[in-house]
Amino acid sequence: MAENKKETIVMFPFMGQGHIIPFLALSLQLEQKGFSIIFVNTPVNIKKLRQSIPPSSSAIHLREIPFHSSDHHGLPPHVENLDALPYPLVINFLQASRSLKPLFTSLLSDLIRAGDPPIVVVTDIFFGWSAEVANELGLFHVIFSGAGGFGLACYYSTWLNLPHRKTELPEFSLPDFPEAGKFHVTQLAASYLAADGDDPWSIFQRENLSAWSKSDGVLFNSISELDKTGLAYFRRKLDRPVWAIGPVVLPAPARSGKRPDISAEKCIQWLDSKPLNSVLYISFGSMNTISASQMMQLAKALEQIMNINFIWVVRPPLGFDITAEFKAEEWLPEGFTERVVQTQNRGLIVSQWAPQLEILSHKSVGAFLTHCGWNSVLESLSQGVPLIGWPMAAEQFFNAKLLVEEVGVCLEVARGTSFEVRCEDIVDKIEKVMKGDSVKGMKMRKRAGEVKEMIRDAVRNDEVKGCSVKAMDDFLDAALLRKEKTKLVSK
Numbered sequence: 001m002a003e004n005k006k007e008t009i010v011m012f013p014f015m016g017q018g019h020i021i022p023f024l025a026l027s028l029q030l031e032q033k034g035f036s037i038i039f040v041n042t043p044v045n046i047k048k049l050r051q052s053i054p055p056s057s058s059a060i061h062l063r064e065i066p067f068h069s070s071d072h073h074g075l076p077p078h079v080e081n082l083d084a085l086p087y088p089l090v091i092n093f094l095q096a097s098r099s100l101k102p103l104f105t106s107l108l109s110d111l112i113r114a115g116d117p118p119i120v121v122v123t124d125i126f127f128g129w130s131a132e133v134a135n136e137l138g139l140f141h142v143i144f145s146g147a148g149g150f151g152l153a154c155y156y157s158t159w160l161n162l163p164h165r166k167t168e169l170p171e172f173s174l175p176d177f178p179e180a181g182k183f184h185v186t187q188l189a190a191s192y193l194a195a196d197g198d199d200p201w202s203i204f205q206r207e208n209l210s211a212w213s214k215s216d217g218v219l220f221n222s223i224s225e226l227d228k229t230g231l232a233y234f235r236r237k238l239d240r241p242v243w244a245i246g247p248v249v250l251p252a253p254a255r256s257g258k259r260p261d262i263s264a265e266k267c268i269q270w271l272d273s274k275p276l277n278s279v280l281y282i283s284f285g286s287m288n289t290i291s292a293s294q295m296m297q298l299a300k301a302l303e304q305i306m307n308i309n310f311i312w313v314v315r316p317p318l319g320f321d322i323t324a325e326f327k328a329e330e331w332l333p334e335g336f337t338e339r340v341v342q343t344q345n346r347g348l349i350v351s352q353w354a355p356q357l358e359i360l361s362h363k364s365v366g367a368f369l370t371h372c373g374w375n376s377v378l379e380s381l382s383q384g385v386p387l388i389g390w391p392m393a394a395e396q397f398f399n400a401k402l403l404v405e406e407v408g409v410c411l412e413v414a415r416g417t418s419f420e421v422r423c424e425d426i427v428d429k430i431e432k433v434m435k436g437d438s439v440k441g442m443k444m445r446k447r448a449g450e451v452k453e454m455i456r457d458a459v460r461n462d463e464v465k466g467c468s469v470k471a472m473d474d475f476l477d478a479a480l481l482r483k484e485k486t487k488l489v490s491k
């Protein structure tokens with residue numbers, strides 16, 4: 001599709017692993033199609049990315065733009081990634097990211113002056129201001145969402161309407177998205193619950209989300225058949241093209257600078273010793289954790305279900321430095337590691353980061369207890385693994401709603417981190433999904449298998465192209481068409 005001279009595409013994700021990972025995955029896909037990629041980010045993130053890009057990827061060029069966190073909004077010095085911040089400072093980080101606008105404008109202007117204007121500028125959902133920058137420079141611009149259409153549609157609508165503030169009832173609907181159904185206040189992140197329209201989160205989101213309408217379209221890391229309702233919302237709301245090009249999943253060898261605490265080989269060796277569908281994989285993403293009491297109840301539940309094995313990616317509980325060393329003797333039941341992990345060999349406790357895709361692709365894994373971040377959802381469903389949902393932030397609650405109510409591949413075990421959970425309830429939900437004779441579990445596994453095939457069909461690229469492959473072609477055709485029109489106008 002690309003011409004002999006490689007056309008340039010600029011990629012600019014927000015500074016957080018959940019954003020950088022899908023942007024890197026998309027960059028690798030576009031490089032394979034013959035495009036030259038300029039991947040923009042701040043110095044610390046670029047340094048980590050150098051470790052993740054395969055040596056053969058010579059067409060991905062990393063470009064740094066400086067970011068001085070301590071100059072903005074009370075952030076600590078040298079912070080360049082969302083994952084390193086406690087939740088109360090997330091909004092400060094979002095606000096501070098707007099300081100990148102003049103530097104990014106300068107970078108794009110330099111490319112134009114050098115005679116190498118990008119055919120498309122692909123930026124993050126939190127960089128709504130970038131659409132105006134691209135428009136002023138005459139460049140084709142799209143927003144790329146690592147989130148799915150339904151989850152992001154609910155997120156978008158809730159921020160622009162704050163419908164829960166207009167009723168005293170615990171349930172509410174979205175005025176411009178009625179087909180999404182009913183919501184409960186327990187499905188709202190803390191930032192929504194505190195919002196009144198004049199708070200920092202509301203102000204940032206109103207400005208950011210409204211700016212999306214200046215873009216030329218939106219790319220979604222999703223599959224059209226899986227996500228029809230959410231994608232239709234954005235086509236209607238923005239009156240712009242929407243392309244579902246997923247799943248955009250980072251290949252196993254590249255993990256954006258993260259080093260697993262355990263090797264993939266050791267994980268596979270341990271999984272090989274376990275029966276089919278007997279292992280529960282537990283991970284809450286790169287920047288989430290649960291409270292100390294919730295962690296204790298989850299551990300007690302895992303010990304109680306004797307026929308279930310598990311791999312648990314752990315981080316210190318709420319109130320502690322999430323990046324610090326995990327102290328099992330303090331945050332797990334006394335003797336838990338010795339009894340369950342060492343003596344019974346029923347579990348692996350992995351600190352911080354695990355080779356997730358390799359784990360999920362193993363036949364011994366029967367379910368994934370997850371925060372319902374969209375990257376994790378796609379990795380699980382692409383392997384046909386059903387989900388046990390414990391959403392915690394952002395659009396994760398809305399992802400869980402889609403997966404439970406519409407797709408049928410998920411069972412919610414809990415919501416958020418500010419309430420107590422009971423060991424008995426956790427046991428009940430895990431057994432419903434994992435037990436071989438559970439009707440609910442059998443239905444979920446069957447449906448997860450169907451979604452796995454749906455995903456495989458979407459990325460088919462043989463005599464019959466899948467819907468995601470067609471969407472990618474349509475997006476690139478639109479970018480190249482804009483370039484040709486610009487050439488004709490300039491003559």
